[in-house]
Amino acid sequence: MTSKKTIKAAFESMMFVWGQPLDVKEAAEIFNINWKDAYEYFKELQAEYEQEGRGIRIREINKSFQFVTAEENIEYIERLCTPVKHKRLSQSALEVLAIVAYKQPVTKGEIEAVRGIKCDRVIEGLQKKELVAEVGRSTAIGRPILYGTTDVFLKYFGFENLKDLPDIGNLDSLTVPEGPEDSLDLQQITIELPEE
Amino acid sequence: MGYKVKLNQFEGPFDLLVYLIENAEMSIYDIKISEITRQYLEYMDEMKKLEVPVAAEFMVLAAALIEIKSKMLLPRVSPDEDGVVSEDPRSELVEKLLEYKQFKAMAEMLQQREEAGLRILEKPQEDLAEYTGEADEYLTLDLKQFVAAFEQFLHKKKKVEEIRKHHVRTEKQRVTAEARMADISQFFRMEPDKTADFRELIQHRDDKYDVALTFSSVLELMKEHYLWAEQSYLYGEITIGATDLMKGEANDK
Numbered sequence: 001m002t003s004k005k006t007i008k009a010a011f012e013s014m015m016f017v018w019g020q021p022l023d024v025k026e027a028a029e030i031f032n033i034n035w036k037d038a039y040e041y042f043k044e045l046q047a048e049y050e051q052e053g054r055g056i057r058i059r060e061i062n063k064s065f066q067f068v069t070a071e072e073n074i075e076y077i078e079r080l081c082t083p084v085k086h087k088r089l090s091q092s093a094l095e096v097l098a099i100v101a102y103k104q105p106v107t108k109g110e111i112e113a114v115r116g117i118k119c120d121r122v123i124e125g126l127q128k129k130e131l132v133a134e135v136g137r138s139t140a141i142g143r144p145i146l147y148g149t150t151d152v153f154l155k156y157f158g159f160e161n162l163k164d165l166p167d168i169g170n171l172d173s174l175t176v177p178e179g180p181e182d183s184l185d186l187q188q189i190t191i192e193l194p195e196e
Numbered sequence: 197m198g199y200k201v202k203l204n205q206f207e208g209p210f211d212l213l214v215y216l217i218e219n220a221e222m223s224i225y226d227i228k229i230s231e232i233t234r235q236y237l238e239y240m241d242e243m244k245k246l247e248v249p250v251a252a253e254f255m256v257l258a259a260a261l262i263e264i265k266s267k268m269l270l271p272r273v274s275p276d277e278d279g280v281v282s283e284d285p286r287s288e289l290v291e292k293l294l295e296y297k298q299f300k301a302m303a304e305m306l307q308q309r310e311e312a313g314l315r316i317l318e319k320p321q322e323d324l325a326e327y328t329g330e331a332d333e334y335l336t337l338d339l340k341q342f343v344a345a346f347e348q349f350l351h352k353k354k355k356v357e358e359i360r361k362h363h364v365r366t367e368k369q370r371v372t373a374e375a376r377m378a379d380i381s382q383f384f385r386m387e388p389d390k391t392a393d394f395r396e397l398i399q400h401r402d403d404k405y406d407v408a409l410t411f412s413s414v415l416e417l418m419k420e421h422y423l424w425a426e427q428s429y430l431y432g433e434i435t436i437g438a439t440d441l442m443k444g445e446a447n448d449k
Binding site for chain 1: 309
């Protein structure tokens with residue numbers, strides 16, 4: 001049985017070489033250990049890098065881990081070299097992504113119902129960027145395609161997994177209060193009947 | 197199906213409606229339908245005046261607004277004494293708008309995270325061939341296959357040579373955008389008050405590259421506020437002239 005210290009060190013080397021997110025299960029198999037233990041080790045490593053304020057951090061994407069640069073160091077990296085500037089996503093792309101992220105698996109029709117406008121091109125673009133993918137077919141009439149977000153999405157927005165998405169209710173104080181219709185009507189009665 | 201039309205900054209009819217409601221400082225739970233419908237239709241008229249094709253979806257919402265407006269005219273308080281009110285014709289719209297607003301907020305959250313995400317860099321997967329010794333690919337071919345492959349190579353080479361014989365490859369010294377921009381600037385500096393037709397600026401009219409280069413150079417100079425350009429109708433003549441900035445620089449010299 002290899003010691004925990006050795007395994008953790010090995011994980012570091014493996015992540016270094018692998019570059020892209022290293023699957024925990026794959027890493028665990030190499031040492032023939034339970035993947036949950038391996039996950040624990042990765043998490044420990046991640047915390048250690050964080051605590052020590054290292055310039056390299058460990059990022060989790062859906063039970064995979066990878067070395068990345070610390071966010072605050074981008075300035076210095078940019079001074080050293082000019083990394084490729086990524087085009088930011090358009091407002092419509094972000095809206096569609098938000099809907100897909102929270103409602104997935106979701107059909108194009110459902111997305112369009114929320115936005116009130118056609119989304120074919122936007123979805124196409126997001127698929128090309130691999131932020132959104134087809135995840136199956138709905139059982140509804142016409143068996144429309146269901147869309148979901150990908151690991152690239154998680155990585156791009158810095159989420160560890162989908163549970164990491166902030167609660168939709170917390171973002172907007174305008175969430176419909178309990179019994180939306182009732183309270184709506186109550187408010188409206190008071191206004192609809194003027195004093196005069 | 198051509199291109200995407202973006203109406204100002206509105207991502208769709210709901211976006212416009214939410215904007216109008218917030219702009220009028222109305223409660224989303226108590227939309228003054230007639231006022232909002234008026235503003236919404238005004239906006240659509242404006243679009244039509246500007247000859248911007250209005251997406252069908254905008255019409256759909258306009259129709260829905262008018263429908264709600266007409267329903268609002270009907271008495272809504274039911275006669276029974278409990279004061280039970282029949283459903284507000286606006287509630288469906290309100291629910292939709294609330295849902296849309298929520299996702300709009302989520303989109304903003306994603307945008308912030310995108311900003312942060314772009315500040316984090318990763319490395320591509322390393323090429324490990326050097327270490328694993330798989331760098332050189334060994335061909336497992338017998339002699340026959342090898343000879344066949346070589347013959348194919350010769351054949352291909354012969355073909356390419358044949359084509360080369362018939363077509364002379366010309367390679368002109370390609371002008372750079374910087375050089376062209378300098379030429380155009382020079383043109384206008386000589387006579388700052390003159391306007392020119394776009395075609396006058398092209399040096400080799402039958403060379404597509406030259407046309408494109410001239411065009412992009414003009415655009416670049418326009419971006420830098422040295423030139424203005426005018427085209428009165430689609431595919432029409434483009435008239436180009438020097439801006440005050442260019443004239444100022446011309447006079448300085």
